[in-house]
Amino acid sequence: xxxxxxxxxxxxxxxxxxxxxxxxxxxxxxxxxxxxxxxxxxxxxxxxxxxxxxxxxxxxxxxxxxxxxxxxxxxxxxxxxxxxxxxxxxxxxxxxxxxxxxxxxxxxxxxxxxxxxxxxxxxxxxxxxxxxxxxxxxxxxxxxxxxxxxxxxxxxxxxxxxxxxxxxxxxxxxxxxxxxxxxxxxxxxxxxxxxxxxxxxxxxxxxxxxxxxxxxxxxxxxxxxxxxxxxxxxxxxxxxxxxxxxxxxxxxxxxxxxxxxxxxx
Numbered sequence: 001x002x003x004x005x006x007x008x009x010x011x012x013x014x015x016x017x018x019x020x021x022x023x024x025x026x027x028x029x030x031x032x033x034x035x036x037x038x039x040x041x042x043x044x045x046x047x048x049x050x051x052x053x054x055x056x057x058x059x060x061x062x063x064x065x066x067x068x069x070x071x072x073x074x075x076x077x078x079x080x081x082x083x084x085x086x087x088x089x090x091x092x093x094x095x096x097x098x099x100x101x102x103x104x105x106x107x108x109x110x111x112x113x114x115x116x117x118x119x120x121x122x123x124x125x126x127x128x129x130x131x132x133x134x135x136x137x138x139x140x141x142x143x144x145x146x147x148x149x150x151x152x153x154x155x156x157x158x159x160x161x162x163x164x165x166x167x168x169x170x171x172x173x174x175x176x177x178x179x180x181x182x183x184x185x186x187x188x189x190x191x192x193x194x195x196x197x198x199x200x201x202x203x204x205x206x207x208x209x210x211x212x213x214x215x216x217x218x219x220x221x222x223x224x225x226x227x228x229x230x231x232x233x234x235x236x237x238x239x240x241x242x243x244x245x246x247x248x249x250x251x252x253x254x255x256x257x258x259x260x261x262x263x264x265x
Contacts, residue, residue: 003034003041004262006082008074008112009255010205010233014041015082018048018060028066034265035064041265044197044204047075049082056089058096063199071099071137073208073253077112080104081257099137112257116209121246122217126170132217136251139176140213141165144183144221153182153192158203162196174198179210187222190230191215205233208253212238216248226254 001023004015014034016023024030025048034040045063052058059079063069076097083089084106092105103115117137125131131143143165145151162178165171175198182192193214195207215227215238226239236255240248 002262002264004082004085005041005043005260006078006257007233007260008078008206008208008257009231009236011072011074011207012043012260013072013075013078014043014046015078016046016048017082017086019051019057021050023048025060025062025068028062030066031062032064032066035066044200045069045072045075047072047079047082049079049086049088052096055096055101056093057083059098061098063197065199065201067199068098069199070139071097071117071209073114073116073137073210073212074206074255074257075208076102077104077114077208077253077255077257080106080112080114081110081259085259097137110256110258111254113252113254114208116212116251116253119212119216119248119251121248122220127165127168132220133176134213134216136209136212136216138209139171139174140210141171141176141178142181142214142217143178144181144217147183151182153180153194156180156194158194158196162203163201166196166198166201177207177210179207179214181214181218183218183221187218187224190228190235191218191223192230194232203232206231206236208236208255211236212251212253216240216251 048060125133195210211229
């Protein structure tokens with residue numbers, strides 16, 4: 001099996017050119033093994049690039065546990081970079097993902113800008129008084145650390161608290177992704193974010209739909225578009241427009257998407 005490895009701010013993916021539909025997407029153990037960091041290639045998820053009528057391509061995404069998943073923002077940006085590497089697109093594209101159609105463009109410096117779906121207004125989260133919830137193509141719980149309690153993101157127990165919230169009955173049966181945010185003294189500076197991802201069941205170095213949710217939630221706490229976000233794997237940027245009803249439109253996620261290597265397994 002031929003594969004390519006891509007990463008977007010440390011969020012990494014096994015990419016497979018499956019325009020012949022030869023890959024068995026029902027084989028969850030195979031997908032999990034390919035994503036295993038010791039017994040396989042190693043990745044946060046696996047993405048199939050397929051032909052789709054009326055679109056440049058279709059992105060089919062699976063979590064590292066082998067299960068089909070909701071939208072992955074960094075995965076979407078990496079799929080765009082992969083499609084350009086294959087010669088399927090130029091600098092602009094229109095493709096289909098699990099949450100619907102997306103537009104994207106590749107800038108001269110290699111930055112990939114991905115238009116996300118429109119997002120409803122932030123809701124009070126089912127867990128945590130000051131927390132909020134947004135669905136940006138994937139579900140995201142957002143917890144802002146309390147500086148008055150001396151909470152620092154670098155020292156926070158992201159795995160333990162994230163695992164607890166992800167499995168909270170308020171989010172059953174599917175669960176949620178969980179983002180932890182440190183509010184910067186200057187809201188124009190990058191907002192530090194760490195994310196616990198369901199399906200990976202661990203912290204990842206970056207999450208595209210997660211930082212998108214954080215940027216939109218941060219607009220209630222002094223941030224203005226475009227918002228810069230600092231993940232463990234690098235910096236991303238989210239721009240948006242807020243509607244009168246509190247929802248968001250014209251949402252764009254921007255950042256690097258890099259081919260690491262390719263091979264066969």
